[in-house]
Amino acid sequence: MRYDFSEEQIGFRDEARAWLQENISEEVKAEVEEEPMEPQGPHAKAFLKKLAESGWLSIFWPREYGGKGLSTVKQTIFINELRRCGGPPLTLTMTSVVPTLIRIGTEEQKEYWMPKILRGEAEFAIGYSEPNAGTDLASLQTKAVLDGDEYVINGQKTWNTFGHVCTHQWLACRTNFEVPKHKGISIFIVPMDNPGIQVRPIECWGDAITNEAFFDNVRVPKEYLIGERDRGWEYMRIALDFERIYIAAIGRNEMLFENLIRYCAETVIDGEVLAKKPIVRHRLARLATELEVHRLLGYRIAWLIDQGQEVTKEASQLKIFASEFRQRLADSGMQLIDMYGQLNWRSKWAPFKGELERAYRFVPVEKFGGGTNEIQRDIVAQRGLGLPRPDKVIMELVKKWMAERPQ
Amino acid sequence: MDLGLSQEQKMLSEEARKFLSKEWNATKVREAACSETGHDQVLWDKMVALGWLGIIIPESCGGVGLGMVDLAVLYEECGRVLIPTSFYSTITGVLAILQSGDEPRKQDSLSRIADGSLRMTLAVSEPQAIHDPAFLQTAAVFERGQYTLSGTKLFVPDALASDELFVAARISPTSRLEGVTLFLVEKDTPGLQITALQTFGGEKQYEIRLDSVRVKPESILGTPGDGWTVVEETLDRATALQCAEMVGGVERVMEMTVQYMNDRYQFDRPIGSFQAVQHACADMSIEVDAARELTYQAVALIDQGLPAKMEISMAKAWTGETYKGVTLTAHHLFGGIGFSREHDLYLYSSRAKATELSLGPGDHHLGVVADQLGI
Numbered sequence: 001m002r003y004d005f006s007e008e009q010i011g012f013r014d015e016a017r018a019w020l021q022e023n024i025s026e027e028v029k030a031e032v033e034e035e036p037m038e039p040q041g042p043h044a045k046a047f048l049k050k051l052a053e054s055g056w057l058s059i060f061w062p063r064e065y066g067g068k069g070l071s072t073v074k075q076t077i078f079i080n081e082l083r084r085c086g087g088p089p090l091t092l093t094m095t096s097v098v099p100t101l102i103r104i105g106t107e108e109q110k111e112y113w114m115p116k117i118l119r120g121e122a123e124f125a126i127g128y129s130e131p132n133a134g135t136d137l138a139s140l141q142t143k144a145v146l147d148g149d150e151y152v153i154n155g156q157k158t159w160n161t162f163g164h165v166c167t168h169q170w171l172a173c174r175t176n177f178e179v180p181k182h183k184g185i186s187i188f189i190v191p192m193d194n195p196g197i198q199v200r201p202i203e204c205w206g207d208a209i210t211n212e213a214f215f216d217n218v219r220v221p222k223e224y225l226i227g228e229r230d231r232g233w234e235y236m237r238i239a240l241d242f243e244r245i246y247i248a249a250i251g252r253n254e255m256l257f258e259n260l261i262r263y264c265a266e267t268v269i270d271g272e273v274l275a276k277k278p279i280v281r282h283r284l285a286r287l288a289t290e291l292e293v294h295r296l297l298g299y300r301i302a303w304l305i306d307q308g309q310e311v312t313k314e315a316s317q318l319k320i321f322a323s324e325f326r327q328r329l330a331d332s333g334m335q336l337i338d339m340y341g342q343l344n345w346r347s348k349w350a351p352f353k354g355e356l357e358r359a360y361r362f363v364p365v366e367k368f369g370g371g372t373n374e375i376q377r378d379i380v381a382q383r384g385l386g387l388p389r390p391d392k393v394i395m396e397l398v399k400k401w402m403a404e405r406p407q
Numbered sequence: 408m409d410l411g412l413s414q415e416q417k418m419l420s421e422e423a424r425k426f427l428s429k430e431w432n433a434t435k436v437r438e439a440a441c442s443e444t445g446h447d448q449v450l451w452d453k454m455v456a457l458g459w460l461g462i463i464i465p466e467s468c469g470g471v472g473l474g475m476v477d478l479a480v481l482y483e484e485c486g487r488v489l490i491p492t493s494f495y496s497t498i499t500g501v502l503a504i505l506q507s508g509d510e511p512r513k514q515d516s517l518s519r520i521a522d523g524s525l526r527m528t529l530a531v532s533e534p535q536a537i538h539d540p541a542f543l544q545t546a547a548v549f550e551r552g553q554y555t556l557s558g559t560k561l562f563v564p565d566a567l568a569s570d571e572l573f574v575a576a577r578i579s580p581t582s583r584l585e586g587v588t589l590f591l592v593e594k595d596t597p598g599l600q601i602t603a604l605q606t607f608g609g610e611k612q613y614e615i616r617l618d619s620v621r622v623k624p625e626s627i628l629g630t631p632g633d634g635w636t637v638v639e640e641t642l643d644r645a646t647a648l649q650c651a652e653m654v655g656g657v658e659r660v661m662e663m664t665v666q667y668m669n670d671r672y673q674f675d676r677p678i679g680s681f682q683a684v685q686h687a688c689a690d691m692s693i694e695v696d697a698a699r700e701l702t703y704q705a706v707a708l709i710d711q712g713l714p715a716k717m718e719i720s721m722a723k724a725w726t727g728e729t730y731k732g733v734t735l736t737a738h739h740l741f742g743g744i745g746f747s748r749e750h751d752l753y754l755y756s757s758r759a760k761a762t763e764l765s766l767g768p769g770d771h772h773l774g775v776v777a778d779q780l781g782i
Binding site: 001003264280321382387 | 682685692697704707713725777
């Protein structure tokens with residue numbers, strides 16, 4: 001047992017850090033600052049392309065798809081370093097679609113899509129939610145009907161983040177109306193240049209842009225149905241585990257906390273250094289402890305994946321903890337910086353470029369996105385701890401009540 | 408990074424669980440709490456036979472020569488079933504001897520601890536000094552070739568069950584900053600008076616009055632005046648191990664609670680099928696898993712000889728809050744049955760609160776974390 005990094009892991013981290021520091025220019029950093037969640041500036045895009053071409057993205061892929069099969073622990077180290085060096089976040093394409101495709105795609109699909117993804121020719125928006133299928137995701141109604149060698153897709157998606165900039169949709173559609181709702185869903189890849197797709201952006205509190213997407217008789221070859229037909233729910237669960245793990249990436253919180261602690265150590269208000277006040281010290285120590293928990297839960301998942309273990313419970317636990325911790329961090333931090341907390345990030349007076357207020361405005365989506373934290377708690381309780389599923393319990397009860405009903 | 412236990416450690420853990428489930432139970436916990444010393448000689452002898460007392464004692468001193476992670480694995484299993492604390496107190500003595508680097512003491516005491524014939528404890532706290540050596544008042548005056556110890560120690564664990572005590576006393580009463588020295592004092596030395604403290608959970612803690620207790624210079628552990636370094640390092644290690652005990656306890660409480668949520672029916676269904684209950688359990692599981700990771704991180708860092716002060720304090724602050732918090736949530740979920748003394752839950756709730764407070768409550772450790780953050 002060891003919790004520190006091995007020399008080899010430290011070597012990898014240093015190598016990654018050196019490369020990132022050399023290649024993340026001030027222009028890239030500025031673009032990331034402007035649009036922290038989905039930077040679309042030319043420098044950030046060029047950097048991501050270079051990242052792919054230099055092999056830094058694919059080294060975590062299995063060897064048969066051009067990767068080097070590096071461990072998930074190392075991938076976590078890398079993602080962390082990427083954020084710490086001011087780089088753009090990895091897209092859901094890299095963090096959710098790729099690992100899912102590797103697990104569930106057919107060989108032909110992997111051979112076709114993985115190189116395209118690596119070349120930046122396939123960047124995905126995730127199309128799961130619909131106006132009437134949010135937390136109850138399996139109720140989704142967008143349908144795909146086979147017509148000859150093509151599927152014809154009709155329906156509407158919402159909260160389609162990246163929809164306005166992506167090249168493809170990773171789309172969940174109903175392919176079977178004759179079976180229970182969880183068993184009739186399939187996953188499609190849909191190129192955005194197909195006729196019949198319309199996207200309407202929705203601006204959000206946290207400066208992010210998400211979208212509604214409309215599909216009107218959109219036709220895709222039947223080979224674009226990923227994996228097997230009607231197994232989409234299972235695939236979405238795999239993809240969501242990965243999405244949750246990535247939502248909870250540690251690097252951002254480490255940076256935010258380091259900036260906060262530096263600010264408190266350097267700033268004098270009312271004649272006293274902030275960090276000398278007992279209440280400030282106490283808050284910072286508590287946040288440091290929670291940050292350590294976040295870090296440990298994150299690396300635990302990476303390590304478990306490397307051991308070949310299932311991490312559904314752990315991914316949900318991490319997602320709950322990380323999102324709620326980030327909210328406490330942003331909220332506490334804004335109180336620590338007092339009146340400065342209300343400044344917009346564009347104000348020259350905003351401490352460390354207003355990172356706190358931006359985190360504060362963005363973090364609600366981390367608590368409900370990728371499956372609400374309530375659903376995550378259900379998953380932990382039912383799949384992790386073995387507590388009974390309420391719907392099954394109620395079904396049994398209804399049967400019993402029906403049987404007991406006076407004739 | 409390798410977050411798992413080794414095969415050997417897994418086996419150690421399984422064997423310990425099997426052994427303890429056979430040899431120890433809640434009835435015995437209650438009996439031990441009512442007894443004068445809290446000690447159980449039958450269990451002790453069997454633990455000695457398994458080599459548990461010597462687990463971190465070097466083979467050259469009659470021990471098994473394993474590491475802190477191995478010991479933590481045992482603490483976790485012991486914490487699950489609330490064994491008498493004389494085990495932990497004696498191990499704290501072992502840690503002090505190992506930290507002091509005192510070769511004659513190692514040769515003399517460690518083999519007797521490993522073979523079960525010597526039990527020890529550490530007497531540091533005083534009525535007005537808990538964490539800061541500057542305020543220790545117990546004095547050791549050197550005259551005619553002997554030291555004379557006078558003062559009052561408080562919250563000394565398992566003093567009655569111990570044969571010998573390490574007493575922290577000041578050899579230079581004029582200075583507040585130096586002179587703290589650890590003396591080995593036999594329990595039946597004239598002038599040493601032990602009075603049991605009335606603790607709410609039946610914890611075996613004592614007040615010790617030292618009234619001109621005479622000891623020889625050879626009874627000094629390590630270097631005179633260097634005792635606080637040993638105390639600090641010993642208590643850091645004891646704290647990490649206590650966290651492992653607490654992890655064992657809180658995991659057991661989680662299991663009991665989840666089991667009962669499955670078994671207890673209201674409104675014709677298991678109460679564990681209600682979302683309000685499920686979410687409470689999910690939150691507990693996150694806290695418990697985190698406590699486990701923080702704890703084993705601290706222990707593993709110690710084992711590797713890496714700096715661990717901040718990680719130990721993070722582990723203690725978190726685990727203390729978690730063990731206590733989970734028992735309180737469990738009381739709520741169990742309702743009346745868990746409140747009754749016929750149920751075992753309160754045994755854990757008492758130990759949880761006691762361990763939250765002993766070796767420094769959360770606020771103390773967050774203070775250490777703040778120091779370590781350099782603010």
